Amino acid sequence: MTDKMKPVDVVVVGSGVVGSIMAMELVSAGLKVLCLERGRMIDPQQDFVMPYVHDELKYDRHSDIFQNLSRETLTFRNNASQTALPMRELGSFKPGEMVGGTGAHWGCNARRFLPHDFELRSRVDERYGKRFFPEDCTSQDWGVSFDEVEPYYDQFEHIYGVGGKAGNLNGEIQPGGNPHEGPRSREYPNPPTRRTPQGEIFARAVTELGYTPFQGPAAAMTRDYTNLYKVMLGECQRGGFCSSHVCSQGAKANPLTAVLPALYRKDNFELRPLCNVIKVNTDSTGKKATGVTYIDARGREVEQPAELVVLATYCFNNTRLLLLSGIGTPYDPHSGRGVVGRNYSYQTGGRVHVFFDDREFNPFIGGGMVNTSIDDLNGDVIDRSDLGFVGGAYVAVQAFGSTPIKNKPVPAGTPRWGAQWKKAVAHYYRRSFAISIHGSCQSYRQNYLDLDPTYKDANGLPLLRMTFDWHENEKKMLAFMYERVTEIARAMKPAKYAAHQIYKNYTIVPYQSTHNMGGAVMGADPATSVVNKYLQSWDVPNLFVVGGSAFPHNAAQGPTETIGMLACWAADGIKENYLKRPGPLV
């Protein structure tokens, strides 16, 4: 028995970074918007209060703001010859499950992708020849250029109050910023973060080596700020407990602090939490979405009719909902045909720790992505002809607020436990820091998402299955980055330094990054993309699928800023083009 609700103009599935912005923009255009969220309602001023938010165990290990796997998880295998098994506990990544989504606990890293990233395939082909990409690599152009989306990056930065220093203003290189960034139309809305003593050591070392350090942009407020939606955000206190946590001060821009307060003031907006969408419904032609079906908190199956459907969930659920709804052709890795689930990618990373015997730091002071970075090893800055890999990384020293359960680096050769280990953590907790590598990840024919044949969620629906492993290209890229970063470490003259080992196989266990991308990618060709350049489904024109799922491959910079930009861009496409002439925009 399905209950049927009153129709709305737009149903937005998910209340995270994308859902909140899409809802805000469409509500402002006068549409009646309903947002459905699987997680619970959040009142940040009640749910995240001092001192309880300064709790590493709760938020990092046993958090109830991350996805509850007892109801839904995914299955994983390294390659198609294995049997995928369920991810039974959270490890490698932490999708959120609450109003505000995954963005509520993000780390505030707010970098734009480079112009190079949007046209990676054409630019690499052009510069290095068509055989430079690995044969099995399926990374492709996005169908939009940086210049087209630049105003929407700017818009997102003025919603999320990003603090930084421009490195390229309308083509003019600016001192103090990232000289390799794409030309921006104006300065950041807020000033950059201050530099820490650790950042200063890094800046001196990289300058010696010929690189250009800058304070990387961040979305924790560097001063009190009233954003584009007239919401006020307070200046960050640098008290740590930031990434994986929700800020008690409202200093971290996220859906809860930067967008939802403005939405709650709108009469034509409704948010329904604890509603888990299980299907996008289509009419008998399969070419028109009629709304969605969800299961509410009481377990009732509810049909919600809508003129326009926006899927704005995490990468995995956008893809899974398309597969469960039978919209678009599922990807087949054998033939290479089909699109839904194609081009799943992730994020590469690494760290070199430096240890000093004669210096102490204050590693617990930080948060809000205070960082000093270089972008000289990213994009197409260095000639890759002889390096033999596609992609790059930014390198940074961050002050994230080192918490004691998980941030106690020790020099190589230290026993894993016991008296020697205890002496080493006591000595080095305050005398070390990490230089981190944050790298791109290409998409490959054999890395993809589909529905699992065996395992089901709490509703009896098939779980999503991830087939993913690291590729030689990324290992080569990381090996190169480790060499460069080890040079940087040496230039700092520490007592010791230790590089983490390079990947063998991808593993679902230790935390790595909540940057899962692709599965419903954007592009210019329906044979290789799920959505067109406006994030509109090629198959169902009144369905927009927006988010990390749309990335044809992942760049080095961290995806959130680009996800937010895509929300602004897609919303504008709907307002300026689709509403005037409903139908395919391309």
Added chain:
Amino acid sequence: MAETAVPYAYGYLSPQEVRFLDAAVERLIPTDELGPGARDAGVSCYIDRQLCGMWGTHGRNYRSGPWREGTPEQGFQSRLTPQEIYRIGIQEINRYCRGKYDKYFEFLSPAQQDEVLHGLEQGAVDLVSLSGKLFFTLLWRNTEEGFFADPMYGGNRDKIGWKLLGFPGVASGAYREHLGNPEVYRAEPVSILDIRLGHAQVDAQGFAKHVRIIERDGSKQ
């Protein structure tokens, strides 16, 4: 000496299990000239409280079959919950110790205890119902948590773990101004428990008012 290191009414663990854990965690993080180890920090108490809660039964984990061992890359695939892993694991390790040393684990010499722990960690000591590695991994994870998590969870008594590192606990409102300052910031750590019990003061925004420790010995600066 009391039966267990820390006076506390255990909710899940039996007295024998607590004695096992007190002995084991004390080897993982021993008492030494730097200060008390995991036993006196109340790590067994921390583990007990975790086992009593949602985590103890893997309440947020996916727990449907079929259950297969899988590859290491596929992560945790045991059908046992943490409650069961501790109960069965301790019983079987004690059986192993009685077979090899004719003693329960708690009565072994420190060197013998280390030998058993290394054996579990490296897979040389295999148990009947679960892998020794699985048991060790869980024990070490919980030991680190119990030693360094907020004392409100029953471990890190007297903020032993935080004092060892120089971690001040709940942040101070003074951090922002100190961000770029190379001067070493030392303070008596403040826990959520301290604030809750009225043992520490907070400012208007809820940040801890730290009592700074001034270094007498200038060479440390």
